[in-house]
Amino acid sequence: MTQVRDTKQRLLDTARELFYARSYEDVGVQEICREAGVKKGSFYHFFPSKRDLTVAMLDESWIQFRDMLLNDVFVRDIPPVQRILRLLDMQYRLHSEAKAKTGHVSGCPFGNLAGEMSTRDEVIRERVKRVFRDLEVPIRDVLEEAAAAGDLPELDSRATACAMVAYLEGLSLMAKTHNDPDIVKQLGPAILKLIVLPGEG
Amino acid sequence: MTQVRDTKQRLLDTARELFYARSYEDVGVQEICREAGVKKGSFYHFFPSKRDLTVAMLDESWIQFRDMLLNDVFVRDIPPVQRILRLLDMQYRLHSEAKAKTGHVSGCPFGNLAGEMSTRDEVIRERVKRVFRDLEVPIRDVLEEAAAAGDLPELDSRATACAMVAYLEGLSLMAKTHNDPDIVKQLGPAILKLIVLPGEG
Numbered sequence: 129m130t131q132v133r134d135t136k137q138r139l140l141d142t143a144r145e146l147f148y149a150r151s152y153e154d155v156g157v158q159e160i161c162r163e164a165g166v167k168k169g170s171f172y173h174f175f176p177s178k179r180d181l182t183v184a185m186l187d188e189s190w191i192q193f194r195d196m197l198l199n200d201v202f203v204r205d206i207p208p209v210q211r212i213l214r215l216l217d218m219q220y221r222l223h224s225e226a227k228a229k230t231g232h233v234s235g236c237p238f239g240n241l242a243g244e245m246s247t248r249d250e251v252i253r254e255r256v257k258r259v260f261r262d263l264e265v266p267i268r269d270v271l272e273e274a275a276a277a278g279d280l281p282e283l284d285s286r287a288t289a290c291a292m293v294a295y296l297e298g299l300s301l302m303a304k305t306h307n308d309p310d311i312v313k314q315l316g317p318a319i320l321k322l323i324v325l326p327g328e329g
Numbered sequence: 330m331t332q333v334r335d336t337k338q339r340l341l342d343t344a345r346e347l348f349y350a351r352s353y354e355d356v357g358v359q360e361i362c363r364e365a366g367v368k369k370g371s372f373y374h375f376f377p378s379k380r381d382l383t384v385a386m387l388d389e390s391w392i393q394f395r396d397m398l399l400n401d402v403f404v405r406d407i408p409p410v411q412r413i414l415r416l417l418d419m420q421y422r423l424h425s426e427a428k429a430k431t432g433h434v435s436g437c438p439f440g441n442l443a444g445e446m447s448t449r450d451e452v453i454r455e456r457v458k459r460v461f462r463d464l465e466v467p468i469r470d471v472l473e474e475a476a477a478a479g480d481l482p483e484l485d486s487r488a489t490a491c492a493m494v495a496y497l498e499g500l501s502l503m504a505k506t507h508n509d510p511d512i513v514k515q516l517g518p519a520i521l522k523l524i525v526l527p528g529e530g
Binding site: 149150151153234239242248256287291294298299301306307314318321 | 350355492
């Protein structure tokens with residue numbers, strides 16, 4: 129069982145890394161198997177297709193990201209507004225690490241797949257869409273806590289969280305295009321101004 | 330000469346449409362030639378590679394977009410702040426037209442290429458980066474005019490324009506992922522809050 133889990137996990141980890149460094153279309157099943165040291169027959173034992181692997185990878189990536197967000201970033205012993213700035217610190221750190229490792233800021237793994245695949249694969253599009261929706265939930269909670277504490281005005285927390293996710297994705301794309309994590313550092317704090325008031329959204 | 334120009338233009342138009350509807354990697358030279366009704370030898374007469382075609386297409390797309398922006402959107406007889414909202418109207422209209430035509434919101438043609446290719450092709454990355462920088466210029470002008478008229482506070486026009494481009498790109502990616510142009514309509518006007526004050530950027 130351990131070996132089976134290892135093989136499956138190696139395929140997921142390898143695909144995640146290759147897709148993130150390059151693109152979905154540029155990386156085939158054959159290369160994923162070669163890099164993971166797994167036979168092609170084994171791949172199809174675990175995943176009927178590259179798309180199925182990708183959906184499993186998205187499920188796993190979202191859980192990892194959410195756990196990091198809830199356990200390390202949105203920690204409850206700092207004021208809610210500061211937690212949002214910590215999310216930007218994490219974004220900056222992830223871009224900086226990618227650049228140090230590969231020479232390239234690689235953007236957001238979810239946004240990359242959405243941008244490349246949304247017109248071509250409804251299953252992948254719907255899965256990334258759900259990630260973005262799920263990411264809005266903890267942001268909404270933080271915004272509502274900040275508004276209740278008087279640190280932010282009364283706001284439309286749903287629309288504000290949605291606008292903030294859009295801005296985070298835009299910043300990741302800009303950092304990738306400029307190959308410069310500092311874009312997140314310079315422009316990130318402006319996210320706190322993106323407050324949609326009730327009736328505006 | 331006319332026929333030569335027509336052939337080259339057909340290749341550019343076909344590539345633009347196919348890349349936008351799908352992705353860069355998913356569309357090969359052979360398909361571009363077939364769809365354009367052009368022989369492969371002719372392609373290589375005009376463009377040494379798919380990348381060269383893409384850079385020429387980006388040059389042309391930027392000029393078309395800039396002309397539309399300056400002549401139809403940022404018209405000087407409406408107040409500067411309203412011009413920025415008109416840019417969002419244009420974004421909404423382009424997404425709606427793409428969806429009506431193909432069933433899919435296709436995002437931003439520049440952002441799509443940046444997201445897919447920035448880690449893999451420095452020439453394409455640098456070209457799209459320049460498009461984003463060039464797009465900041467007319468936005469800066471509008472912001473400075475609005476600040477001079479007292480319609481916006483004194484601001485860091487460079488950083489604000491950069492933040493606004495990031496938000497526009499994030500909105501396009503969200504509209505594409507949700508396959509819903511209304512995201513731009515709902516969340517677009519919040520762009521006017523993304524003002525970076527002097528010393529903040």
